[in-house]
Amino acid sequence: MTMPQHARRVPPDAKPAVAGDRAKVERRCIVTRDVREPEDMVRFVLAPDASVTPDLKRELPGRGVWITARRHLVEEAVRKKLFARGFKQQVTVADDLADRVAKLMADRALGLLSFANRAGLVATGFEKVAEAIASGRTAVLLQAADGAMNGRQKLAGKLAGSGRTDVEIIEIFTGEQLSLALGRSNVIHASLGQDRLTKAFLKAAHRYEHFTLPPGRSAALQDR
Structure with missing residues (x-):
């Protein structure tokens, strides 16, 4: 083979x-x-x-x-x-070396998310994210991994209904991690606009996600 x-x-x-x-x-x-x-x-x-x-x-x-x-x-x-x-x-x-590597990767991605927020690229909250999706401003849909499934599914449904196929959904960070990165409380949903910072965040988030996936679940990420 x-x-x-x-x-x-x-x-x-x-x-x-x-x-x-x-x-x-x-x-x-x-x-x-x-x-x-x-x-x-x-x-x-x-x-x-x-x-x-x-x-x-x-x-x-x-x-x-x-x-x-x-x-x-x-x-x-x-x-x-x-x-x-x-x-x-x-x-x-x-x-705990593997844990340390994972934390460094997560911190890298979340740090870039924080920069994107300072640049005015981030909207948070269900209604504001839904509005960003409807207006076509969303390049990345961020949803907390521990957020309520109902809300996450509703926004994913709105994204599917918009006809956009170029928007990535990231659901690998907890609400606490997102809240700390964005300097806001109880962040469950966030929208990122298109920008070089968004691309850098996506690259770092994919790297972290790939690192943490269990064996046998890497193929879908290798070409990202």
């Missing part, structure tokens, strides 16, 4: 893939041994005290090791002590 290019196995001494005259940077996951693009992975470096530290922006100095951006793979790396092998030395690894 042919493996997809984003998860193919290559010999240890393989060179970077080349497209035209430009080398395509790839990294090997220390858990699966698959080779992927850095955008599909999480980089880890060692702090001065030899503790394993996530480097989501891929900017920290020093040698890094890489893991495919899935929670269960980070947990496996911790459980099997693969970081010591990857760094070729004794390291300190927090038992």
Whole structure:
């Protein structure tokens, strides 16, 4: 069976893939041994005290090791002590490392949502969101994962009735998370207008969602 290019196995001494005259940077996951693009992975470096530290922006100095951006793979790396092998030395690894990565990803997305709010791109509350949908101003419909199903279904129905097929629905954050990010109380529904900040938020939200999904439920997100 042919493996997809984003998860193919290559010999240890393989060179970077080349497209035209430009080398395509790839990294090997220390858990699966698959080779992927850095955008599909999480980089880890060692702090001065030899503790394993996530480097989501891929900017920290020093040698890094890489893991495919899935929670269960980070947990496996911790459980099997693969970081010591990857760094070729004794390291300190927090038992909750996967939780820390998930929080960093969520914080990144919610931080961008906060910026979008300051830029005037966000409407909150059922009626205001319904109005934004009806007027065609909604690029992203945000609904709290712990919000009442009835309200969530009503807005999803209004969106479907509008005929818009280009609006994404994000339901991966709690009401508390949305409220803190937007500086408002009891946020269950929110609408984001089209903007580069909205696109950046979507990219970060997809990355967080993909990381937290259980094994076997990643295929739908890989092409986002």
